[in-house]
Amino acid sequence: MTLEVDFHTGVADKLGYTCRLLRKAWRSGKQVVVTGPPAALNRLDQLLWTFEPGEFIPHARLRAGQAIEPRLARTPIWLAESPADAGPRDVLVNLGPQALATAATGSASCPRVIEIVADEPDEAEAGRERWRQYKAAGLNPRNHSQRPAPAA
Template sequence: MTEVRFYHNAQDRLEAACAITTKAVRAGHKVVVFAPDASTAQRYDNLLWTRQPLSFVPHVAASSPLAARTPVLIARRAEELVHDDLLLNLADDLPEGYTRYAQLVEIVGTDEASRVTARERWRFYKQQAHPVQAFDLSKGNS
């Protein structure tokens, strides 16, 4: 059963995603970041390169020949979701194949549109009997 974690009240979803990714990699997890839109994928990739110059997080596109040896993969299509450890969802809907992951992370911004789609996903995960936890980023929880 996939454990689902919602991190809400993110002032910047991509910054929060980078911080959560860094923490997960340091804890020994392999992370697939699902970012189906090219702009989001590129901005996330750039942030991982620049946000903490002295603590680089190895990452590549899921289609890269180095994917099997890299702890963080950025996937733009559902069929690129190759690891089965931790999936970080940057889409506004459910990623296909999410149930094969041990953990799924959802990051919710502060805007109402982000909250509405997150509530729908929360209800869906609960209906599917996934254990769901919430963490409020405005209170420093991560």
């Protein structure tokens, strides 16, 4: 199985963008795991409850090493410090600055990886480094720039 890697770059509001991306994935029936720094996952957890009035995106927070409770096993979106803890998923979304070792080498548990890169110099540089790591692993990532087109 070939791993698909998509970079969404130049994102002005990283967590707001991620909320919209997760809503779209959930509506299309995808199982998703989101990984990143614990503080970002905690904030995303809060935003998924409040970013759209009257709308709920089913998700659960999973801390490193925590087992999934059987009653939550069918939850479509997991916010996980360690993506492997969430089990097989359709999509892995990375909010963190480091490349995911299992993703760079390919993983049957998540056939698609989405890298979210904010429009900030440090984030852009970390994103370029992850891009190089995917290329070095023989993958062909695609870029989806979120920067507005220059005025003509």
